[in-house]
Amino acid sequence: MTIDIQALSKSYGSHQVLNELHFHIDNGIFGLLGDNGAGKTTLMEILATLLRFDRGEVEIFGHSLKKEPDAIRSLLGYLPQYFDFFPNVTILESMNYFAALKGIQGKHHIQEETSQRLIEVGLIDQVDKKIKQLSGGMKQRLGIAQAMLGQPKLLIVDEPTVGLDPKERIAFRNLLQNYGEDRIILLSTHIVPDVSSTCDKLLVLKEGHCLYQGAIDDMIRTVEGKVWLVDVDKRQLEQLSQQARITSIVRKEGRIQARLLCNDPPDCCTEVTPETANLEDAYLYISDPEES
Numbered sequence: 336m337t338i339d340i341q342a343l344s345k346s347y348g349s350h351q352v353l354n355e356l357h358f359h360i361d362n363g364i365f366g367l368l369g370d371n372g373a374g375k376t377t378l379m380e381i382l383a384t385l386l387r388f389d390r391g392e393v394e395i396f397g398h399s400l401k402k403e404p405d406a407i408r409s410l411l412g413y414l415p416q417y418f419d420f421f422p423n424v425t426i427l428e429s430m431n432y433f434a435a436l437k438g439i440q441g442k443h444h445i446q447e448e449t450s451q452r453l454i455e456v457g458l459i460d461q462v463d464k465k466i467k468q469l470s471g472g473m474k475q476r477l478g479i480a481q482a483m484l485g486q487p488k489l490l491i492v493d494e495p496t497v498g499l500d501p502k503e504r505i506a507f508r509n510l511l512q513n514y515g516e517d518r519i520i521l522l523s524t525h526i527v528p529d530v531s532s533t534c535d536k537l538l539v540l541k542e543g544h545c546l547y548q549g550a551i552d553d554m555i556r557t558v559e560g561k562v563w564l565v566d567v568d569k570r571q572l573e574q575l576s577q578q579a580r581i582t583s584i585v586r587k588e589g590r591i592q593a594r595l596l597c598n599d600p601p602d603c604c605t606e607v608t609p610e611t612a613n614l615e616d617a618y619l620y621i622s623d624p625e626e627s
């Protein structure tokens with residue numbers, strides 16, 4: 336089970352949004368990370384067979400996206416970035432509606448499919464609730480439940496955790512992890528912790544260009560030895576901002592603890608400690624290496 340992408344390009348008019356992308360995806364959860372406007376949704380819509388591309392080749396589970404979109408459609412589930420349901424229908428009615436749209440047939444089969452998916456997302460006890468009564472997190476869970484109908488081999492989820500509170504976000508990540516075995520999940524986000532806690536591999540996009548693809552641990556290795564923690568006062572912090580990239584600050588009892596991303600420890604501070612790099616450091620570095 337693989338997805339192969341060769342020289343994929345897409346423009347809107349004269350604006351090139353995806354630029355000669357090459358990548359390969361195996362089983363598991365694959366993150367697509369990029370700032371707003373990087374091209375994530377465009378790429379997801381192409382892979383979900385909803386948007387035509389200009390050049391390149393895409394093969395999903397051995398089917399050509401250009402020549403056999405219907406074969407691919409029958410294997411995929413999609414949760415778009417902006418997704419809503421009719422407000423006055425219930426959870427169960429919504430699921431039955433999506434099951435029909437997906438072509439799932441037979442009363443018994445539909446009942447079994449919808450119940451199973453609602454159990455997985457923890458909404459089975461709320462099937463009679465109307466959509467307008469649901470929280471954002473519950474709607475998102477229902478969104479993923481409809482995408483999982485028919486147990487697709489490829490699940491595409493676009494920015495699924497935006498607007499969720501921390502508890503809901505963790506629940507959502509766990510849900511994806513449980514579903515990720517024996518299939519491919521493509522998760523697009525600009526929230527770095529969503530990727531670090533859920534995915535094994537990722538692709539980093541910036542303005543339609545691929546900046547990195549591969550294992551998360553290997554990406555973190557690119558900034559090993561470049562992350563520092565310093566203890567400074569306000570004046571030193573100003574000085575420091577000229578020398579190094581400050582990635583976060585914590586104020587503590589009149590002092591400031593700053594996390595830095597730079598090749599060498601800054602010479603303006605005495606208390607400098609090397610820090611273990613994380614994906615956020617690596618993402619900042621890869622997105623803009625000149626700044627470090």
Ligand SMILES: Nc1ncnc2c1ncn2[C@@H]1O[C@H](COP(=O)(O)OP(=O)(O)OP(=O)(O)O)[C@@H](O)[C@H]1O
Binds near residue numbers: 347352372377378416
């Ligand atoms: N239908 C469209 N017509 C013209 N330009 C578009 C269209 N859709 C997207 N774009 C442009 O393509 C670029 C990539 O947009 P896209 O939505 O794919 O990025 P994204 O990484 O998903 O961003 P976000 O995180 O903000 O959703 C942006 O510059 C956007 O303005």
